[in-house]
Amino acid sequence: MATLSLPCKHSLPSLLSPNNPKVQSSQASLQLPKSSRSQFHGLRISPLPSLAPSSSSVKSSIFAKVNKGQVPPSFTLKDQDGKPVNLSKFKGKPVVVYFYPADETPGCTKQACAFRDSYEKFKKAGAEVVGISGDDSSSHKAFAKKYRLPFTLLSDEGNKVRKEWGVPADLFGTLPGRQTYVLDKKGVVQLIYNNQFQPEKHIDETLKLLQSL
């Protein structure tokens, strides 16, 4: 069957280009190491040597607000049962905090189910999994019940925490980004993984890191 032969992927519209680091939103595009891939097909953000956590660089304050090696700002959000949950509750064990666009959307469902399917592995690594989106507690409750999610979903109404942590949006700001953070036992970020349209990869990447912690 004849297939469409398109020009080199680098010349495609940037939002679909898998290997063009410039596809990253302005938040980090100038800061990415050359080995980084696009935010649509997997992006590991590692700080450049010149951007140490204690750096007072203007760029780091404008772009990724939470970087690897930093302790992210704490928050208190309601879980699917309406109970307030503070991030410090998880101190002492690794925690996977994954920001996702919305409940009951295809990618987010795949991602949640993938976390659920691998939950035993996360437990074995001593880690907790926490999902965060802008949906309210009742939406989270229905979502968790429908797909039998064993982990906590937090309601970031108004996307305040998302903005504080600097989770980049996709599609020119139309879409809340899909970004996962792995915090170690001390609450320090050890991995930031961004991939909007390959949600299952978040599980692979985070497990890979947890097994090395």
Place this chain on the structure above:
Amino acid sequence: MSVLPQRGLLFSASASATGPKPTAPWRVRCLAVTTTRAPPASRPKPLSEAATTTSMPSTAPSFLDDPSSLKSTWSHRAWVACGCTTVFASLAKSALLAAESHSLPGPVLAGWVGYILADLGSGVYHWGIDNYGDASTPVVGAQIEAFQGHHRWPWTITRREFANNLHALARAVAFLVLPVDLLCDDAKVLGFVALFSGCIMFSQQFHAWAHGTKSRLPGAVVALQEAGILVSRAQHAAHHRTPYNNNYCIVSGAWNAFLDENKVFEALEMALFFRFGLRPRSWDEPSSEWTEDLIATASTRVDT
């Protein structure tokens, strides 16, 4: 544009009541749903499965009670004639102008681009119609209703006569291409318009052929399908199978792999959802109106 309520009417969780089972088979919405391309030989869903996914009893489509609704009328033929005339006029004018200026490659290339983009256009339109709106939507409501009927009884498109199948597209093409024919004197533009509009107009015929069986199609059509010049039967069959969110293009199908693998439509759906709150039908289990009536399909196989 109104949106049908899309919450899964017939969804049933596959995990047991005893708790999450990592190894349990998942419904399409739960686990990684890979869009399918050129799948293995299609098989109809078992009737037991059809019974669980189709809440409505099997009913033959109303137009089978009135077979004349599948036949071509003189009005249909007239519109197809108009559409064809404008397309051929565009092609002829392009050829004449190219000959006069001794520059054939440009218009030929433009024509090829028109053919390629017609496939993309057919996919975008098809995706929009399949996912948004309903029969009451202005302008395209009748189209949406027709596509809904097509999803319920896919085989009926093979029973429509030629002009009956094409007349709606031919009418649109006639109105849009005529001004170009009259006002444009650029061979490349005319070449592009001829191929683009011609392929769009005939896409319903290509679509009907994609629902045909190899033994009943002309050899030339089968050869074109197998060469990828026309959308293949296997590729289009994948569109009519769960999760019903792929293989939307129906001219050559050349764009399907790219669009599905890069989740272009999923990206558009997410953008529309977050920007306008529009939830596409493909995100939920299809309602009964959009689910294939397998009992009717099976009975037509018996009849034929």
